[in-house]
Amino acid sequence: MGRIYIVGAGALGLMYGLRLASAGVLVTLVTRTSAQAELLRAQGGRLEQQGQWRHMPVSAYSIDELAELDKHDLPLREDWVWYTVKQPQMTRELLAQTDKLVASKPSILCLQNGIGHLELFEALYPELHVYAGVTTEGAMRTSLTEVRHTGEGSLVFGAIESEREPDPEGDEAQKMLLHLLRMAGIAASLSNEMRNRIYEKLLINAVINPLTAIFGVSNGELPAHPHRRKMMRALHQESERLLRQAGLAPLPEAWERLLAVCEATAANESSMLRDVRAGRGTEIDWINGGISALAKRMGHAAPLNDAVTAMVKALH
Ligand SMILES: NC(=O)C1=CN([C@@H]2O[C@H](COP(=O)(O)OP(=O)(O)OC[C@H]3O[C@@H](n4cnc5c(N)ncnc54)[C@H](OP(=O)(O)O)[C@@H]3O)[C@@H](O)[C@H]2O)C=CC1
Ligand SMILES: CC(C)(CO)C(=O)C(=O)O
Structure with missing residues (x-):
């Protein structure tokens, strides 16, 4: 089973990360600060859904700690790296800091609202499989380790059509992610018109x-x-x-x-x-x-x- 690395443990990253982790999916959160990574490692995360709190352990590193990780802790080709930072944080500097995460060419999923960020990825990493996700779920982080699922919705993801050759390896990776999401009870579908x-x-x-x-x-x-x-x-x-x-x-x-x-x-x-x-x-x-x-x-x-x-x- 592939691991999912989530860069940005804010509202969306923490909400999806904890839901996936609670279903047994291997998740690693990549935080901006070492304080948040330390708290997540020590206490785990807490997720509120419909008034019920659930607690779960989760792996976490800060972005600075990535530099010290050896290859056993880094993504493999079959893994996914999600970016759940906001648009102003989706910069060349961030991508330089996460370069090590994409070295083995895992699949990438970007969940930002708005447009422009995918072009940045494609300019810097033309050889990577970069997918776009659009979600109508709502999330609000209430502390460094706690998040509230504020609105039921669904996640649709896929490649930006017409920009890629037919790609059986990419299709397999997308199906695997869809399976993991559904296993975690997350409403998700694939789209070929992203x-x-x-x-x-x-x-x-x-x-x-x-x-x-x-x-x-x-x-x-x-x-x-x-x-x-x-x-x-x-x-x-x-x-x-x-x-x-x-x-x-x-x-x-x-x-x-x-x-x-x-x-x-x-x-x-x-x-x-x-x-x-x-x-x-x-x-x-x-x-x-x-x-x-x-x-x-x-x-x-x-x-x-x-x-x-x-x-x-x-x-x-
Ligand atoms: N929240 C929602 O319900 C929805 C959000 N979206 C979209 O999803 C995207 C993310 O939104 P949301 O989760 O609300 O935003 P948040 O601000 O809650 O989360 C962004 C996270 O990225 C972290 N971050 C910033 N810079 C770095 C860095 N260099 N390295 C690692 N982590 C970093 C922030 O860390 P820190 O907290 O330490 O600053 C923060 O935790 C946005 O584009 C938004 O429009 C789409 C649909 C719904
Ligand atoms: C759909 C809407 C407007 C819901 O608040 C939203 O996505 C946002 O606030 O960014």
Whole structure:
């Protein structure tokens, strides 16, 4: 059975890592700080699902400790390395620090919202199998070792279509991961149209995230005000048009789907609003900034995406 290394023991990394570990999957968490790795090794992790806490031991190293690991502790070709850091942390420096993790050419899974990060991987590691994942699960880390599963959803993953030759070894690795995820009770599926899945999620994040951050409101409050709803609609129309031009397949009832996400997550603060309130950098450059960059490459204007990108940056 392959091992799963997860770089970034934040909300998503800890939630998936602990769920997989609790099903007996071999998981190693790679943390930013040695304090978090030490705590995870000493205490294990705790996961809350539907009001029930579960405790489980888990292997963990800090990113600095990777340099000292010998090859027995590093991924093999049949293993997976997941990246669950946020977009601003998905840098050349991070990839240089995790170079040792990918030396034996394991499969890579990137779970970020937004766009732009996969291109960085492909530029640096054209020979690796890099897969994209899109998840509708919700997670919130409540301490260095504890995480709450805040929303049921599912994970879809696969290669970015049309960019790869037929690849039986990659297909095998994906099936193995799917098996491990399902063993852990994680709703997951494979997709051969990941670009579409990424753009569909982007279309939702491109409206809810910047506008909730700018107005300082919950996801449910966003469409409740007629003028905010009008701005949502305009930003949605511009983003949908540009993503369609970039290859998004026709998406029936895209506006209704967006409103349904606001309703289903009504009490939540979006991740961007939380980042702004915590004084952290946001993922705006990979969400609305990503759409503006796509538009520029196609020779189109994206005035509303440009404007919300500038406004959110002014909140940092
Ligand atoms: N949380 C959610 O419900 C969902 C999140 N996503 C997406 O998933 C991605 C991750 O989000 P989320 O888990 O919420 O983010 P978090 O900020 O909770 O987690 C990111 C983690 O990465 C760690 N990290 C940062 N730099 C490094 C480094 N150099 N080496 C190792 N670890 C590092 C951070 O460490 P430290 O804590 O020490 O700073 C943090 O624990 C984002 O793109 C987000 O949009 C998608 C769907 C749902
Ligand atoms: C879907 C949404 C907007 C839910 O809050 C989200 O993904 C986020 O906050 O980043």
